[in-house]
Amino acid sequence: MDRFTRNYSIGLGICVLIVLVWALYEDPQVSDLNQLLKQDRGVTDYPYQFQVIRLQNGVATMSTPRSTEFPVFRALGIIYPHLANRAQDNPEMMKAQQELAQTQKRAKAIVIESDLAVSVRWELDRDWISQHGVYLNQGR
Numbered sequence: 001m002d003r004f005t006r007n008y009s010i011g012l013g014i015c016v017l018i019v020l021v022w023a024l025y026e027d028p029q030v031s032d033l034n035q036l037l038k039q040d041r042g043v044t045d046y047p048y049q050f051q052v053i054r055l056q057n058g059v060a061t062m063s064t065p066r067s068t069e070f071p072v073f074r075a076l077g078i079i080y081p082h083l084a085n086r087a088q089d090n091p092e093m094m095k096a097q098q099e100l101a102q103t104q105k106r107a108k109a110i111v112i113e114s115d116l117a118v119s120v121r122w123e124l125d126r127d128w129i130s131q132h133g134v135y136l137n138q139g140r
Contacts, residue, residue: 030054032114032116033052033055033114033116036110037049037050040110043107046103047079047080048065048075048079048100048128050063050064050103050107051063052111053123055117058117058118059117059119059120059121060117060119061120061123062107062111062120062121062122062123063124063125064104064123064124065128066100066124067124069136070134072100073086073097074134076093076096076100078129078132079096104122108120
């Protein structure tokens, strides 16, 4: 191997390593918050796993399966496939919506009670949605 090829390979390897470390790094405080969520049976038993995505200036950004962009009845159709084609006012759908809201509220309370965050901002979990075959406009 000539000198240029060797140096190029070393440089490329270092760049790949830097990108991997950057992509896989998780803030220790975010890890701590996610660990707290995993320790709560009420949150972990729910089919959708709420998690902290990032923490900045006391604001925890958490994932959610619903938003104005992706209505709750569509999210519930993924979480509970037997509800996929039910009307929004169906008693089972309403009960599932209430359970989702209670679980989301509990996840938020755990994060706030940790003293690492003073507030929570919700962010639609686009990856989870796309993993279930639903693709949203990426205009945001």
